[in-house]
Amino acid sequence: MTTCQECKSFFPLDEDQAKGDCVQRVKDPRQAYYMAKPVNAEDDCSSCASFHKKEFVQ
Amino acid sequence: MKCTECGNVVPVKDFRYLYNARIDSSISIRQCTKCETWLAVDELNGVVTQAVGAGEAPWGKSAGIEGVAAA
Amino acid sequence: MTQAALRDTSVDVFEKNQEWWWAAEKKRSTRLDYLRKAIWKKGAIGGLYAPGVKVDLERAKLHTQKAKEMEASPDPFVMKFAKILAHVLDNKTIFITDQAQLVGYTGSLPHTMAWDPSCASILNEEAYNDPTAIPDPVDENQQVIREICNYWIGKSDLDKMMPVFDMEDLMKMLSGSIGWGVPLARGGYSNKDYEYIMTGKRAFGDIIEELDRKIDEVDAEVHKPGATAETARMYDKLNNWDAMKITLEAGIRIAKRYARLARIIAENFEEDPQRKEELLKIASACEQVPAKPPRTLQESFQYDIFIQMMSRNEAIEGAWPSRPDYYHGPYYDKDVNIDKTLTKEEALDLVGEFLIRAAEVCQFKPKWTREGLQGIDGTWVWTMGGVKKDGSDACNDLTIAFMQAARLVRVANPTFSFRWHPKVSDEVMREIFECIRQGLGYPSMRHDPVLIANSMHWHGHPIEEARTWVHQACLSPCPTTKRGYQPMRMANATANCAKIIEYVFSSGFDHVVNMQVGAETPDVATLTNFEEFFGAWIEQMKTIFSILVRAVNRARMLAPTLTPRPFLSGISERSIESGLDTCEPSLAQGNAWITAFTWVENIDSLAAVKKLVFDEKKYTLAELKEALAKNWEGCEEMRLDFVINAPKWGNDDDYVDDIMLRCLDEAAKFSKVLKCPSGNNWPILPENVSGNIHYANIVGALPNGRRLGDALYDGGVSPGPGLDKNGPTAVLKSCGKIDHITGGRAFLLNQRLSPTQLADEKGYQLWRAYMRTWADLGIDHIQFNMVDDKTLRSAQKDPEKYQEVIVRVAGYSAHFVDISRKTQDNIIQRTVQGLG
Ligand code: SF4
Numbered sequence: 001m002t003t004c005q006e007c008k009s010f011f012p013l014d015e016d017q018a019k020g021d022c023v024q025r026v027k028d029p030r031q032a033y034y035m036a037k038p039v040n041a042e043d044d045c046s047s048c049a050s051f052h053k054k055e056f057v058q
Numbered sequence: 059m060k061c062t063e064c065g066n067v068v069p070v071k072d073f074r075y076l077y078n079a080r081i082d083s084s085i086s087i088r089q090c091t092k093c094e095t096w097l098a099v100d101e102l103n104g105v106v107t108q109a110v111g112a113g114e115a116p117w118g119k120s121a122g123i124e125g126v127a128a129a
Numbered sequence: 130m131t132q133a134a135l136r137d138t139s140v141d142v143f144e145k146n147q148e149w150w151w152a153a154e155k156k157r158s159t160r161l162d163y164l165r166k167a168i169w170k171k172g173a174i175g176g177l178y179a180p181g182v183k184v185d186l187e188r189a190k191l192h193t194q195k196a197k198e199m200e201a202s203p204d205p206f207v208m209k210f211a212k213i214l215a216h217v218l219d220n221k222t223i224f225i226t227d228q229a230q231l232v233g234y235t236g237s238l239p240h241t242m243a244w245d246p247s248c249a250s251i252l253n254e255e256a257y258n259d260p261t262a263i264p265d266p267v268d269e270n271q272q273v274i275r276e277i278c279n280y281w282i283g284k285s286d287l288d289k290m291m292p293v294f295d296m297e298d299l300m301k302m303l304s305g306s307i308g309w310g311v312p313l314a315r316g317g318y319s320n321k322d323y324e325y326i327m328t329g330k331r332a333f334g335d336i337i338e339e340l341d342r343k344i345d346e347v348d349a350e351v352h353k354p355g356a357t358a359e360t361a362r363m364y365d366k367l368n369n370w371d372a373m374k375i376t377l378e379a380g381i382r383i384a385k386r387y388a389r390l391a392r393i394i395a396e397n398f399e400e401d402p403q404r405k406e407e408l409l410k411i412a413s414a415c416e417q418v419p420a421k422p423p424r425t426l427q428e429s430f431q432y433d434i435f436i437q438m439m440s441r442n443e444a445i446e447g448a449w450p451s452r453p454d455y456y457h458g459p460y461y462d463k464d465v466n467i468d469k470t471l472t473k474e475e476a477l478d479l480v481g482e483f484l485i486r487a488a489e490v491c492q493f494k495p496k497w498t499r500e501g502l503q504g505i506d507g508t509w510v511w512t513m514g515g516v517k518k519d520g521s522d523a524c525n526d527l528t529i530a531f532m533q534a535a536r537l538v539r540v541a542n543p544t545f546s547f548r549w550h551p552k553v554s555d556e557v558m559r560e561i562f563e564c565i566r567q568g569l570g571y572p573s574m575r576h577d578p579v580l581i582a583n584s585m586h587w588h589g590h591p592i593e594e595a596r597t598w599v600h601q602a603c604l605s606p607c608p609t610t611k612r613g614y615q616p617m618r619m620a621n622a623t624a625n626c627a628k629i630i631e632y633v634f635s636s637g638f639d640h641v642v643n644m645q646v647g648a649e650t651p652d653v654a655t656l657t658n659f660e661e662f663f664g665a666w667i668e669q670m671k672t673i674f675s676i677l678v679r680a681v682n683r684a685r686m687l688a689p690t691l692t693p694r695p696f697l698s699g700i701s702e703r704s705i706e707s708g709l710d711t712c713e714p715s716l717a718q719g720n721a722w723i724t725a726f727t728w729v730e731n732i733d734s735l736a737a738v739k740k741l742v743f744d745e746k747k748y749t750l751a752e753l754k755e756a757l758a759k760n761w762e763g764c765e766e767m768r769l770d771f772v773i774n775a776p777k778w779g780n781d782d783d784y785v786d787d788i789m790l791r792c793l794d795e796a797a798k799f800s801k802v803l804k805c806p807s808g809n810n811w812p813i814l815p816e817n818v819s820g821n822i823h824y825a826n827i828v829g830a831l832p833n834g835r836r837l838g839d840a841l842y843d844g845g846v847s848p849g850p851g852l853d854k855n856g857p858t859a860v861l862k863s864c865g866k867i868d869h870i871t872g873g874r875a876f877l878l879n880q881r882l883s884p885t886q887l888a889d890e891k892g893y894q895l896w897r898a899y900m901r902t903w904a905d906l907g908i909d910h911i912q913f914n915m916v917d918d919k920t921l922r923s924a925q926k927d928p929e930k931y932q933e934v935i936v937r938v939a940g941y942s943a944h945f946v947d948i949s950r951k952t953q954d955n956i957i958q959r960t961v962q963g964l965g
Pocket of ligand 1: 003004005007008009010021022023039045048049050051052
């Protein structure tokens with residue numbers, strides 16, 4: 001099972017590495033922005049279409 | 059009254075009343091229930107004066123004195 | 130316009146052609162240009178949302194998920210609610226737009242509208258049935274919405290409140306014939322205790338410390354030997370304080386999430402060093418506020434946005450009471466004039482962005498609200514100018530910067546309303562005039578000395594408090610002080626007053642909704658003189674006002690327990706001090722008012738009946754009753770007689786103006802009989818938003834010559850469109866006969882002026898002279914449309930080309946292309962007044 005912590009978009013919290021943000025770059029028809037959504041390091045992301053493997057896992 | 063667009067003939071009251079954009083004039087906007095065209099209706103004489111498209115003002119300009127500065 | 134054409138045409142040419150929107154595009158900075166174009170249009174077009182704008186399911190899911198999870202929890206409701214709010218803030222998606230310096234939004238993504246499923250299940254059904262607003266994939270999401278809707282049936286605020294209301298009153302109100310909105314403390318117009326929270330003396334961290342002290346003290350107190358009624362009540366206070374603390378802490382945490390996101394972008398994605406620096410500045414601002422008081426203009430704006438965002442996560446807020454030049458002005462002064470850490474241009478960028486951030490705010494609303502507020506999400510009427518608590522001029526450099534920024538970003542919401550007083554400088558007046566002349570439709574002008582006296586007369590606010598007033602919605606003044614501020618104005622005390630005269634002819638039976646709503650006054654055909662007729666009018670007026678007020682009063686009494694506002698309480702001094710919910714009536718001075726929609730139809734109708742039926746005896750009441758029942762069909766000559774041969778309000782004609790004064794006098798007397806739960810009066814406030822269009826198919830034919838279907842007058846004390854035939858001074862003189870202090874709470878007056886006439890210095894001087902007459906007559910409000918017929922007709926024909934034309938609708942402005950054809954025509958029908 002792949003998990004969020006293996007993903008490039010996952011940024012763990014300093015104080016709790018098991019939690020973090022999924023940070024993505026989005027371009028909608030009007031604007032470009034970065035968005036952050038709280039996720040857990042261990043969340044199953046086998047079906048996440050935005051998953052991009054980190055080059056190395058910390 | 060006869061619809062100038064599709065020829066439908068029914069009593070004035072059977073043309074769907076939309077609104078009277080100028081309360082002090084007897085021209086109102088009604089809709090032909092057959093072809094759905096918006097029509098300017100002379101309520102006193104019960105006749106269609108014109109079909110109404112976007113941006114048209116069959117009741118004339120605003121009541122006031124637009125262009126007063128130019129005068 | 131193509132980019133090439135835009136580039137090749139000079140600002141001068143655009144300004145000469147009065148194409149202000151293109152001129153603005155060329156004049157504003159690249160940042161403001163990007164941010165202005167980046168926002169999604171959230172105001173409904175006509176009554177429908179624009180393509181691409183979607184209901185935000187994330188918030189609804191988070192809210193429902195937490196509510197389910199806590200169903201079996203022993204927590205009192207206020208604690209559960211605070212925890213839900215914290216859960217939403219901790220888990221919602223956040224974003225930072227490119228080039229932005231300010232952050233924070235009610236929904237999860239820029240194109241979404243926050244949907245709170247816990248307010249009213251009737252609203253939820255609208256979310257389910259609004260295919261244009263459901264996100265893709267539609268089928269799947271419709272299923273999600275259905276599940277959320279089902280969960281909240283019987284549990285939403287309104288569902289909980291309904292059984293404890295007077296059912297007969299409620300049915301009459303919900304019929305949609307006489308009222309507008311629902312009586313909920315989490316759905317309406319929410320003022321804030323800005324004197325407590327926005328003066329730089331404290332922020333959330335300080336309040337949390339104060340709450341901790343209070344909780345410790347009371348906790349010790351309840352555990353001392355002894356027990357009294359007061360100790361029994363202390364447990365509720367402890368719960369309320371805990372709930373406030375939970376929401377304030379969540380507020381600090383979400384700000385920190387924005388700080389973290391800004392740092393992640395700066396450190397991992399951004400390559401431009403200047404943008405990196407800006408992102409780090411955003412991070413530092415969000416680490417400072419709302420935990421600690423702001424230090425800079427940017428932080429002060431950021432603090433305000435966070436407060437608004439959190440409050441709008443707690444409730445559906447349809448207004449934005451605010452006084453931004455007054456509360457942010459000291460930071461502008463410090464950064465620009467004293468420390469010189471910001472140039473004027475940089476400050477203008479921040480001010481413009483602050484307007485843009487507010488313009489994008491949106492919460493999903495039912496269709497009747499959207500129709501009443503065509504083109505905007507709510508009435509964000511920001512209060513500018515005015516006096517300080519000591520009576521001195523409160524205008525500052527930021528007042529001017531706001532006027533300049535408004536002309537650059539040209540948003541239709543927020544708009545400004547300016548508190549005029551005799552000490553306002555010519556420089557500020559010229560800036561205001563420039564906004565009006567450039568077709569923004571704002572600022573509207575308010576007579577500060579009159580309205581301060583009015584606040585003292587109607588609600589007994591002490592003068593120092595009255596002087597802090599902001600617009601609680603479109604028009605009504607409300608102080609921003611501990612006792613004076615009103616946490617929630619429930620919109621349903623909005624009377625569709627044209628029904629008063631309509632019901633005189635139907636003995637209170639409403640033929641549009643088919644039920645007895647008004648009083649069973651005698652058959653109108655049996656009335657033999659005008660006094661009897663007017664007596665029936667008074668009876669109907671009292672009946673309608675009472676139904677609406679009873680419902681609000683009941684909801685206000687129940688609000689602290691059934692619909693508490695822990696966050697709003699947490700930023701209210703009276704709640705921090707007392708431990709009671711901020712909606713608790715005993716803590717408030719009371720600042721209620723009845724919005725009187727469609728008021729002037731009564732005056733013109735009464736005058737027409739008096740003249741043609743009783744004075745001239747040309748028609749009988751029986752004949753008139755029959756013509757109205759037929760919607761004037763087949764009676765065109767008679768209808769025209771009632772329009773043309775009866776005196777009309779707004780022409781300085783005492784015959785009809787005296788009727789206006791009599792009606793207001795009767796309403797004012799009854800306003801003092803009606804009392805709010807704080808024991809204060811319920812004055813009326815004639816204005817319309819765009820209710821004149823919403824009610825067009827709800828109000829039947831009237832003696833002023835309107836038919837069912839016609840737009841009603843545009844509201845307040847504005848004359849009927851096209852019926853003010855004696856020029857602008859006659860309009861002012863009619864309005865000046867009203868005592869704007871004791872006659873009612875405020876009176877909206879729309880006027881159209883000619884942009885050509887007011888083009889230059891001569892135009893400004895003409896307008897100043899006109900404004901002097903307005904001020905001398907003591908009229909409390911006036912607002913202007915200054916776009917000519919030609920432009921408006923062209924915009925109807927070719928809406929794509931005229932996307933940015935703004936007009937003043939009623940108490941608010943909107944983009945002309947976003948309002949319905951009927952509303953557009955109604956605006957064009959208004960008389961364009963020539964001055965001088
Ligand atoms: S993109 Fe998918 S896998 Fe990657 S962090 Fe986000 S949710 Fe997890």
